[in-house]
Structures are given as structure tokens and as C-alpha cells.
Amino acid sequence: MIRRCPQCGTAADDKYGFCYKCGYEFPKIEVxxxxxxxxxxxxxxxxxxxxxxxxxxxxxxxxxxxxxxxLGPIVIQKEVVQRPPEQRQNRTSRWLILFGYIFSILGGVIGLIIAIYLSTRKDPVARKHGHIQLAIFIFYIALILILYATGNIPADAIAQYKQILSGNFTRI
Structure with a gap:
């Protein structure tokens, strides 16, 4: 608080308790x-x-x-949590997870193989993504069955698909 010294008239901060110019001691204020x-x-x-x-x-x-x-200084310590070796994810499983999603969305057999492979791993992250990719395949199979049952996919299309898979495809 700024106070004016009664002796010399200087404006002084009373946090020191005296005037810095003449040395007059300010009376303490109980507030x-x-x-x-x-x-x-x-x-x-x-x-x-x-x-x-x-x-x-x-x-x-x-x-x-x-x-x-x-009060003492505030100390914030950051804990570095190391995963056990069995929970660490290597680059191979990251690439397999990525390709598994790509091929499972495209509906290929390679995606199904990768999904089964990932779902049998010990790594919980890889296993989780393998299960998700298998769920995508189950969704596709259920969608195809619903479309076939409602007549939106003719039976000839499934027969042609079987011929394509067996390699005996002939153009009509």
C-alpha cells in the first residue's frame, strides 16, 4: 500500500515499514x-x-x-510405464492389422486369413483387431444372405461366382 510520509511528504510503499527517503517508521495497520x-x-x-x-x-x-x-516447490513426476514384452506390438503385427482391415473391407479371402491369424495371437491388441475383422466378414456374409433371401441377388450370380473361383468361367 502506498502511503505518504508525514515527515518528508514522499510517497512510499509501506511494505518495508519505513520511508526510504528519511527513515520514518510507518505505524503498523491491523486490517x-x-x-x-x-x-x-x-x-x-x-x-x-x-x-x-x-x-x-x-x-x-x-x-x-x-x-x-x-510452501515447498511443487514437484510433478511423470511415470514412464513400460509394457511387458508380451504386450508390445511389433511392426509386423501393425502392418498385418492394416492389411487385414483393407482386405476384410474389400471382402477378400486374404483378409479372412489375416483376421484368423490375428485372432489367434497372444498380443491382446492384435487379437482384438482380428476379432473386429472377423466381425466385418460375418457382417458381409449376413448381408449377402439377406440380399439372396429377398431376391436382390439372383441365384445365377452366385453360380457365376463359383465358376470364377474354380477357374471355369465362360462368357455368356
Whole structure:
């Protein structure tokens, strides 16, 4: 708080307790930190500014600074969690997971093979992605069966597909 020295008239900060020009000792002021120094209004304890006039509660801020400076430094430690070797994912399984999704979405047999391979691994991440890829295949099979049962896919299309797979395809 800035006070005017009664001896020399110099404006001085009274946080030191004396005038820095002439050495006059300021009398100590006992104040409530919740009372505004500008208007004298008593504020609630959680207020940082006066509720009536909006002036900052200077003594409250000084009390908070002195109370927090007595505390020790805040130390934040970051824990580095190492996965056990059986849970680490290598590059091969990452590529297999990627290609498994590509081929399972395209509906190929290679995607089914990769999905079965991944679902039999010990790595829980690879096993989870293998199960998801198998679920994609089950969805495709269910979709084809529904379309066949409703007549949207003719039986000739399935017969032609079987001929393509066996290599005996002839154009009509």
C-alpha cells in the first residue's frame, strides 16, 4: 500500500515499514484482509476484488502471497510405464492389422486369413483387431444372405461366382 510520509511528504510503499527517503517508521495497520481499503466494505472470504467498488483487495493478495511462499516447490513426476514384452506390438503385427482391415473391407479371402491369424495371437491388441475383422466378414456374409433371401441377388450370380473361383468361367 502506498502511503505518504508525514515527515518528508514522499510517497512510499509501506511494505518495508519505513520511508526510504528519511527513515520514518510507518505505524503498523491491523486490517482485515476481507475489508476493502477504498470503501471499507466487508467482502466474502472468497472474493479477490471488492464486491461494492471493484477495487482489488490488496491485503488479501499480500496474505495469500506470504502463505504460498512458505510452501515447498511443487514437484510433478511423470511415470514412464513400460509394457511387458508380451504386450508390445511389433511392426509386423501393425502392418498385418492394416492389411487385414483393407482386405476384410474389400471382402477378400486374404483378409479372412489375416483376421484368423490375428485372432489367434497372444498380443491382446492384435487379437482384438482380428476379432473386429472377423466381425466385418460375418457382417458381409449376413448381408449377402439377406440380399439372396429377398431376391436382390439372383441365384445365377452366385453360380457365376463359383465358376470364377474354380477357374471355369465362360462368357455368356
Amino acid at each position: 482485515d484482509p476481507d475489508t476493502c481499503q477504498s470503501c471499507g466494505f466487508h467482502n466474502p472470504p472468497e472474493a479477490d476484488y471488492c464486491v461494492k467498488c471493484g477495487a482489488p483487495l490488496v491485503f488479501k493478495q499480500q496474505f495469500e502471497k506470504t502463505s504460498t511462499t512458505n
